[in-house]
Amino acid sequence: GESVGLHLPTLSVQEGDNSIINCAYSNSASDYFIWYKQESGKGPQFIIDIRSNMDKRQGQRVTVLLNKTVKHLSLQIAATQPGDSAVYFCAENLYGNKLVFGAGTILRVKS
Amino acid sequence: DAGVTQSPTHLIKTRGQHVTLRCSPISGHKSVSWYQQVLGQGPQFIFQYYEKEERGRGNFPDRFSARQFPNYSSELNVNALLLGDSALYLCASSRGLATYQETQYFGPGTRLLVL
Numbered sequence: 001g002e003s004v005g006l007h008l009p010t011l012s013v014q015e016g017d018n019s020i021i022n023c024a025y026s027n028s029a030s031d032y033f034i035w036y037k038q039e040s041g042k043g044p045q046f047i048i049d050i051r052s053n054m055d056k057r058q059g060q061r062v063t064v065l066l067n068k069t070v071k072h073l074s075l076q077i078a079a080t081q082p083g084d085s086a087v088y089f090c091a092e093n094l095y096g097n098k099l100v101f102g103a104g105t106i107l108r109v110k111s
Numbered sequence: 112d113a114g115v116t117q118s119p120t121h122l123i124k125t126r127g128q129h130v131t132l133r134c135s136p137i138s139g140h141k142s143v144s145w146y147q148q149v150l151g152q153g154p155q156f157i158f159q160y161y162e163k164e165e166r167g168r169g170n171f172p173d174r175f176s177a178r179q180f181p182n183y184s185s186e187l188n189v190n191a192l193l194l195g196d197s198a199l200y201l202c203a204s205s206r207g208l209a210t211y212q213e214t215q216y217f218g219p220g221t222r223l224l225v226l
Contacts, residue, residue: 034214043115043201043217044154089153098167099146099203099215101153 010106019077023090032093039086085109115218132187132221136204143185146201197225
């Protein structure tokens with residue numbers, strides 16, 4: 001079936017700490033994954049993506065890890081800031097641009 | 112460059128009415144997709160259009176329809192509105208149709224409330 005799920009619905013971290021948001025996907029044929037950040041009242045904002053031929057990809061303060069063996073995806077945010085507070089979605093790209101999203105993880109950053 | 116734009120930002124309708132939502136993609140993008148996001152959930156795929164043709168459809172009833180214009184803008188139409196259609200409707204654009212690795216950029220959405 002098509003489903004992408006998240007393990008933790010809410011994650012609270014202290015400002016300056018690192019955050020790790022996890023995601024499980026079910027379609028072993030998926031070959032492209034994206035993390036989006038959605039702030040209240042806004043549309044999802046692209047953060048970082050990764051192709052299935054990679055295990056790790058780094059951006060500015062963010063790292064995505066892909067474990068195809070267990071169909072698991074994670075987003076690591078370094079030195080989490082208050083502006084990182086949002087809902088984070090992982091999505092897998094199916095059938096030429098159809099995105100399947102998980103339910104989302106709320107990240108709360110405590111100052 | 113402007114990002115994906117959507118109109119209107121908010122809309123209130125009553126059951127049984129019809130609604131039309133509009134989307135303008137990022138300049139140079141030829142593919143537009145529509146998603147429905149119910150409060151507390153992730154977006155659900157409704158349609159994808161590329162070069163004015165429907166290229167994908169999600170599990171939504173025939174009350175939902177869409178089209179894409181020569182300038183690549185798009186409209187989403189929903190007939191016979193139900194209370195359950197209340198949601199944030201998101202439009203996303205990408206450069207073109209590909210088997211994968213086409214980053215989709217989202218607009219701010221249209222918040223629809225059906226009373």
